[in-house]
Amino acid sequence: MSSAPREPMAVIGAGSWGTALAIQLARSGYPTRLWGRDSAQLDAMQRARCNERYLPDAAFPPALTIAGDPRAALDGVRDVLIAVPSHAFRSTLVEIERHLGDDSRVAWATKGFETSSGLLPHQVASEILGARPGAVLSGPTFAKEVGAGLPTAMTVASRDQAFAQALAANLSGPNFRAYMQSDIIGVEVGGAVKNVIAIGSGIADGMGFGANTRVALITRGLAEMMRLGVKLGAARETFMGLAGLGDLVLTCTDDQSRNRRLGLALGRGQSMHESQGSIHQVVEGVLASRAVCAVAQRLAVEMPICREIFRVMHEAKPVREAVQELMGRELRYETE
Numbered sequence: 269m270s271s272a273p274r275e276p277m278a279v280i281g282a283g284s285w286g287t288a289l290a291i292q293l294a295r296s297g298y299p300t301r302l303w304g305r306d307s308a309q310l311d312a313m314q315r316a317r318c319n320e321r322y323l324p325d326a327a328f329p330p331a332l333t334i335a336g337d338p339r340a341a342l343d344g345v346r347d348v349l350i351a352v353p354s355h356a357f358r359s360t361l362v363e364i365e366r367h368l369g370d371d372s373r374v375a376w377a378t379k380g381f382e383t384s385s386g387l388l389p390h391q392v393a394s395e396i397l398g399a400r401p402g403a404v405l406s407g408p409t410f411a412k413e414v415g416a417g418l419p420t421a422m423t424v425a426s427r428d429q430a431f432a433q434a435l436a437a438n439l440s441g442p443n444f445r446a447y448m449q450s451d452i453i454g455v456e457v458g459g460a461v462k463n464v465i466a467i468g469s470g471i472a473d474g475m476g477f478g479a480n481t482r483v484a485l486i487t488r489g490l491a492e493m494m495r496l497g498v499k500l501g502a503a504r505e506t507f508m509g510l511a512g513l514g515d516l517v518l519t520c521t522d523d524q525s526r527n528r529r530l531g532l533a534l535g536r537g538q539s540m541h542e543s544q545g546s547i548h549q550v551v552e553g554v555l556a557s558r559a560v561c562a563v564a565q566r567l568a569v570e571m572p573i574c575r576e577i578f579r580v581m582h583e584a585k586p587v588r589e590a591v592q593e594l595m596g597r598e599l600r601y602e603t604e
Contacts, residue, residue: 274297274298274299275298275299275345275346275347276298276299276300276301276344276345277293277298277299277300277301277349277438278300278303278341278342278345278347278348278349279293279300279301279303279348279349279350280303280304280338280341280350280351280360280364281304281350281351281352281360282302282303282304282306282309282310282313282319283304283352283353283549284319284322284323284415284549285351285377285411286304286349286351286377287302287313287319287322287326288323288326288411288412288414288415289349289377289405289414289439291323291326291328291329291332291415292414292439292441292444293331293349294328294329294330294331295329295417295441296438296440296441296444297331298331298438299331299333300331300332300333301334301335301340301341301342301345302332302333302335302341303336303337303338307336309321310335310336313334322411322549323412323415325412325415325416326412326415326416338363338364338367339367341367342364342367342368342372343367344369345369345372346369346371346372347372347373347375347431347435348372348373348374348375349374349375349376349377349405349435350364350374350376350378351376351377351378353378353380353550353552354378354379354380354381354382354383354460354552354555355383355550355555357376357378357382357389357392358382358392358396361374361392361393361396361397362396365396365397368397368400372400373400373401373428373431374393374397374400374401374402374403375402375403375404375405375424375426375431375435376389376393376402376403377404377405377406378404379406379456379459379460379556380459380460380463380555380556380559381460381556381559381560381562381563382559383555383558383559386559386562386563386566388452388453388456388460388500390402390404390452390453390456401426401428401430402426402427402428402431403424403425403426403428403431403432403435403452404424404425404426404452404455404456405422405423405435405446406422406423406425406456406458406459406510406511406515407422407423407447407510407511407514407515408421408422408510408514408515408517408518409422409515409518410525412524413524417443418443419443420443420444420445421445421446421447421510421514422439422445422446422447422510422511423446423447423448423449423455423510423511424436424439424447424448425448425449425450425451425452425455425511426448426450426452427450427452429448429450432448432449432450433448436448447509449506449509451502451503451506453497453500453502454502454503454506454507454511454512455506457493457497457500457502458493458497458506458507458511458516459511459515460556460559460560461489461492461493461496461497461556461560461574462489462515462516462520463519463527463551463552463553463556464489464527464553464556464557464560464574464577464578465485465486465489465490465492465493465516465519465520465574465577466516466519466520466531466553467527467528467530467531467551467553467554467557467577467581468485468531468573468574468576468577469482469485469486469489469520469521469528469531470520470525470527470528470529470530470531470532470533470534470535471531471532471577471580471590472485472531472535472591473528473531473535474531474532474533474534474535475536475587475588475591476535477591482520482521485520485573486516486517486521488573489516489520489573489574490507490512490513490516492570492572492573492574493507493512493516494507494512495569495571496563496564496567496571499567499569500563500567526547526549526550526551526552527552527553529547530543530544530547530551530553530554533546534580534587535587540581540584553577554581557574557577557578557581557582558578558582560574560578561574561575561578572593572594572597573594576590576591576593576594
């Protein structure tokens with residue numbers, strides 16, 4: 269007996285990550301519509317049946333189609349996945365809200381606090397979309413490897429258990445495993461802070477400081493991430509999982525990370541302008557550092573590594589002075 273046809277899904281955001289997630293959903297057998305703001309890029313993707321700009325080696329499965337506008341992408345779709353940079357998250361929600369059905373559920377792979385308000389993505393989504401089910405996707409994943417079908421694991425967090433289960437099932441396949449949990453705050457804080465720490469890891473490696481420094485920075489960066497998350501109401505154990513420690517190690521140690529590559533350039537003496545210009549994509553940690561430090565200051569949470577990384581990027585503090593500042597701090601117990 270044949271199985272029932274699977275419901276279509278929509279992915280909003282046709283950058284590297286949105287494209288990779290759309291490929292994974294289609295690869296798992298779900299009719300998937302992909303839409304982004306750049307109409308010329310969409311036309312090129314339609315013709316080439318791949319995203320030549322970001323994932324040229326990942327051919328589109330037959331179940332993946334390109335939508336010409338948000339209405340076409342969302343017509344008759346229950347589950348929607350948004351994969352846009354944090355600075356575009358609110359405007360994207362406003363744009364698609366009128367096209368959502370009454371029973372639509374919205375997930376996002378967007379990482380970072382909103383710079384202007386200090387809100388996490390689920391709080392922005394609640395403001396725009398109201399009480400409909402929401403979920404966040406995060407974890408140690410690079411778009412290129414997901415597009416290539418390499419073994420990958422990530423986290424789906426939602427307070428709506430049915431939505432978390434459905435989304436995890438839709439994404440999962442022979443080489444992709446999605447784990448479920450309910451701590452949206454912890455997953456989102458991890459996704460925001462890890463990008464800032466990854467810039468610091470790149471700076472240290474760009475300066476030639478070695479493995480000892482890198483591991484110390486990752487470990488103390490995790491402590492900062494945990495302090496902020498717990499203050500905001502997250503569960504401490506979340507930060508020892510895929511969306512915390514896992515994503516932090518990935519972005520701090522592999523040069524596929526744009527945040528790490530920016531830090532490498534800064535550590536080698538390039539200016540912020542030169543460093544950003546060499547990457548050709550949004551580096552989330554740049555804006556995230558401003559928002560993370562603002563939220564930490566408001567909540568009186570001590571985050572010295574994030575603070576010094578912010579000063580290097582936004583206040584032109586010399587990187588060696590930032591390192592000296594961190595190394596010269598008052599001695600304290602590690603668990604403080």
